[in-house]
Amino acid sequence: MEPPPRKIIHVDMDAFFASVEQRDDPSLRGKPIAVGHAAARGVVAAASYEARVFGVRSALPSVTALRRCPDLVFVPPRFDVYKQVSRQIQAIFREYTPLVQPLSLDEAYLDVTANVQGLPTAWATAKAIRARIFEETGLTASAGISYNKFLAKLASDQRKPNGQFAVTPDMGAAWVETLPVARFHGVGPVTAKKMQALGITTGADLRAKPIAFLRAHFGNAADWYHAIARGEDHRPVDPDRIRKSSGSETTFNRDLLDPVEIEAGVRQMAEDVWGWCDKAQAFGRTVTVKVKYTDFQQITRSRTYPGPIDTAEKLHTASTDLIRSVLPPAKGIRLVGVTVSTFDSLADGPVALPLFGDDAT
Known part of the structure; x- marks a missing residue:
């Protein structure tokens, strides 16, 4: 007999840093x-x-944000406060299950298959957790409830802010087909653009592609895309998993020889990686740049620094210095990637996000 479906909750705080400040x-x-x-x-x-109504988002340059919203008020970050509030929230999670896998300061997966609190459903558990968070911190959270991590994370965005949404086993596969692939965890902006160029814009489009086609275009990530297009994800909630690196890479539409274009690609990958590091408050000391040439020869260049890479500017500078060590290229470059590793500490606890696809972090 097959085991009963898991009951997974993905809890995501609503505009966490900004909400703490307000x-x-x-x-x-x-x-x-x-x-x-x-x-x-x-x-x-x-x-x-x-x-956000004005299009202001995290990782946006401040000058662009002010151009979009002239009345925007900037508040200096207080990461010590955010970490303290995050610890309060994590403590609440652990009253409902020992199986908590934090993703960053403001979100986590919870496996509530074992009903610790004796609540009638996972829906009721998610509602109780959100109520406790508001009672103890004055902040709102959204939740997604489903039978796997992929669907739970998608579901938590469905009723934001301050809401929850459930994806049941009988609706999972059909629901995924209706969604744009750009929403899928593991499909970043670069991969989404590549998929769209191949005629893949929705989950239904992705499901229709044979596995051989996906492997030809997406390599090792193909099996993941094939599974999630069917609402399948067998990863357990792992409270002991610690992230060892954060990386992002992209395959160019054409082989590049121009150093300016190559540097721009590396800088974009560094920006993707920094977005995760900043959100997770996890800063590594080693930066690695990966290069794949037109003949598929692959090289890497790395440097380990005495202190953490704790600003976007430091990461951009390190990545640019490393790619310049192989420029100008003797042959075309088809792919570049940036990875940060050697994390001394991870947001006061385990922090993990699985890497799937060319540009997922």
């Missing part, structure tokens, strides 16, 4: 705010929902 400073409530610095080379770390 909670602690009532004068900011209802205003478009960005956590970060308004300096010329500043980057938005988080944006309130009022700011």
